[in-house]
Amino acid sequence: MDTAPAQLLTQLVAGIAAGSVRVVDLTVPLEPGTPIINLPAPLANSQPFALEVISRYDDQGPAWYWNNITCGEHTGTHFDAPIHWLSGRDHPGNATHDIPVQRFIGPACVLDVTAAVQANPDFLLTRAMVEEWEAHHGRIPAGAWVLVRTDWSKRQGAADYLNVQADGPHTPGFDPQCVRFLAHDRDILGVGVETVGTDAGQAGTFEPMFPCHTFMHGANRFGLAQLTNLDRLPPTGAVVIAPPLKIVNGSGSPLRVLALVPA
Ligand code: 23J
Numbered sequence: 001m002d003t004a005p006a007q008l009l010t011q012l013v014a015g016i017a018a019g020s021v022r023v024v025d026l027t028v029p030l031e032p033g034t035p036i037i038n039l040p041a042p043l044a045n046s047q048p049f050a051l052e053v054i055s056r057y058d059d060q061g062p063a064w065y066w067n068n069i070t071c072g073e074h075t076g077t078h079f080d081a082p083i084h085w086l087s088g089r090d091h092p093g094n095a096t097h098d099i100p101v102q103r104f105i106g107p108a109c110v111l112d113v114t115a116a117v118q119a120n121p122d123f124l125l126t127r128a129m130v131e132e133w134e135a136h137h138g139r140i141p142a143g144a145w146v147l148v149r150t151d152w153s154k155r156q157g158a159a160d161y162l163n164v165q166a167d168g169p170h171t172p173g174f175d176p177q178c179v180r181f182l183a184h185d186r187d188i189l190g191v192g193v194e195t196v197g198t199d200a201g202q203a204g205t206f207e208p209m210f211p212c213h214t215f216m217h218g219a220n221r222f223g224l225a226q227l228t229n230l231d232r233l234p235p236t237g238a239v240v241i242a243p244p245l246k247i248v249n250g251s252g253s254p255l256r257v258l259a260l261v262p263a
């Protein structure tokens with residue numbers, strides 16, 4: 001590609017304007033009903049999203065509307081920074097404010113496991129399945145976001161989405177050896193999922209526990225949770241843009257995740 005950098009950007013914005021590059025929103029709405037993870041006692045939990053009106057064209061502010069917002073960092077569609085996990089706490093540049101910003105943008109590899117998840121909500125992606133995907137689509141490139149399409153985001157309502165049973169939540173995720181492989185043997189930015197967290201619902205019982213968080217953040221990689229519209233992405237060819245809020249020493253943040261897709 002010998003296109004001059006300035007022309008690349010001109011072509012990109014022209015493509016977006018003309019619709020030959022589609023912009024797909026991978027973000028769920030952020031509202032009080034947005035599902036959040038619920039860890040068992042005695043573990044502490046985060047607050048759900050809330051809006052508190054400061055003024056709305058009224059005595060508190062006659063010509064303006066604005067709100068205070070509250071929520072945990074890991075609410076709705078959100079970014080997991082390496083500092084989120086014990087295994088990632090000593091990496092330099094591991095928090096939301098000091099991750100190099102070019103690491104928020106990368107090509108998307110989309111692995112579709114919807115059929116397997118339909119049959120088994122506890123489905124775990126394996127290394128063999130990733131290698132099978134690579135046999136069809138090529139090796140996962142350096143700097144890629146690895147997105148797992150499960151269609152889990154199509155579940156309506158928090159109860160069905162969180163799918164908590166007597167023995168805890170049942171949602172799909174990664175086999176431990178799979179995330180170890182992705183974190184150590186592929187130079188990825190991180191992984192993205194449609195579920196409430198990047199680990200499977202039952203991952204608290206795995207060895208190691210929460211292997212996706214453990215291996216990804218241990219390798220200074222990121223997580224994206226509660227994505228939607230992954231069914232609108234091709235297996236390869238899309239670009240994902242996922243910059244978290246610049247919270248100083250933040251472990252993550254809600255964010256808007258966009259994909260650029262060749263039409
Ligand atoms: C804290 C503890 C366990 C988990 C999580 C957070 C998340 O999924 C998260 O949002 O990072 S599994």
Ligand code: MN
Pocket residue numbers: 074078079080197198225252
């Ligand atoms: Mn998180």
